[in-house]
Amino acid sequence: MALKNRCAWVTDDTIYIQYHDEEWGIVSSLSFNDCYLFEMLSLEGAQAGLSWITILKRREAYRNAFDQFDPEVVSNYPAEKVEQLLENEEIIRNKQKILSVITNAKAFLGIQQEYGSFSEYIWAFVDGEPIINHWETFSQVPASTKLSEQISKDLKKKGFKFVGPIICYSFMQAIGMVNDHTKDCFLYQEKDKD
Numbered sequence: 062m063a064l065k066n067r068c069a070w071v072t073d074d075t076i077y078i079q080y081h082d083e084e085w086g087i088v089s090s091l092s093f094n095d096c097y098l099f100e101m102l103s104l105e106g107a108q109a110g111l112s113w114i115t116i117l118k119r120r121e122a123y124r125n126a127f128d129q130f131d132p133e134v135v136s137n138y139p140a141e142k143v144e145q146l147l148e149n150e151e152i153i154r155n156k157q158k159i160l161s162v163i164t165n166a167k168a169f170l171g172i173q174q175e176y177g178s179f180s181e182y183i184w185a186f187v188d189g190e191p192i193i194n195h196w197e198t199f200s201q202v203p204a205s206t207k208l209s210e211q212i213s214k215d216l217k218k219k220g221f222k223f224v225g226p227i228i229c230y231s232f233m234q235a236i237g238m239v240n241d242h243t244k245d246c247f248l249y250q251e252k253d254k255d
Contacts, residue, residue, distance in 0.1 A: 065247045069199040076117055086248065088191050088237035093180040098236060099169055100130035103162045105232045106223030107153050113231075115153075122151030127162060132173075135166035161222035168220035184238070186212055192233075193240045193250050202241045205230045 071081045084091075091097040104123060108116045116123070126149050128134040146152065146159045169179055176182040186208060196202050205226035212233070216224040233239040242248040 066245050067248075068241075068243050068246045072114070074114065077114055080117055082248070084235065086234055086237055086240040086242050092237045093184065095132070095169075095173065095179045096130055098179050098183065099132050099135075099166070100124070101235045102165065102169075102221075102224070102232055103127065103130060105228045105235065106161055106165070107155075107158050108231070109158070109223055109225075109228060111153065119152055122149070126152050132166040132169045135163055136170055138163050158223060165221050165223075168216075172219060183212075183236075187238055191237055191240055196241060196243045198245075199243055202243070203230070209233060 065082075067078070067081055068085075071077050100123075104116050104120065107123070124130065126146055143156075143159060143163070147154050147156060152159075172179050172182050176185075192208075194202070209230035210226040213224050213226045213229045216229070230239070234241050240250055242250070
């Protein structure tokens with residue numbers, strides 16, 4: 062059986078392969094699910110300064126620690142819950158990052174109220190259609206773009222934390238808003254949809 066060619070950042074770690082093959086840069090029903098979008102935004106924030114695999118390996122622990130990333134529940138966390146999270150060895154115990162998830166949950170609910178859903182709000186930045194890029198190699202893939210800067214600015218204005226342009230671009234890639242699979246990857250899309 063021929064080996065599948067994948068993007069250069071993928072290691073031989075099963076969890077990484079699965080994430081690349083089934084999630085990264087791929088539009089699915091999850092891409093429009095508010096709980097999933099909140100989870101991915103939270104995990105991308107947790108990743109700041111760390112490698113993605115570090116967070117990916119703790120994903121289940123994060124889901125359990127943060128009530129499956131239900132923004133309604135997270136937005137109401139009392140101080141005791143924060144202390145509990147700071148003692149949880151299965152997640153990254155960075156107080157600023159933990160507090161940002163709670164802050165972001167409140168801002169997330171505000172967006173839901175204003176736009177009907179977070180999905181409506183975030184996908185409007187690309188008119189509901191993913192951006193499909195055509196990179197030869199992974200070194201060409203940008204860390205951020207003008208659009209991720211715009212999204213970052215808007216999210217910050219709405220009260221979000223840990224949503225810089227690089228985090229926002231990683232988030233866009235993660236949920237399929239941007240498809241950055243390189244031309245040598247089996248998931249590369251030849252051309253944009255008509």
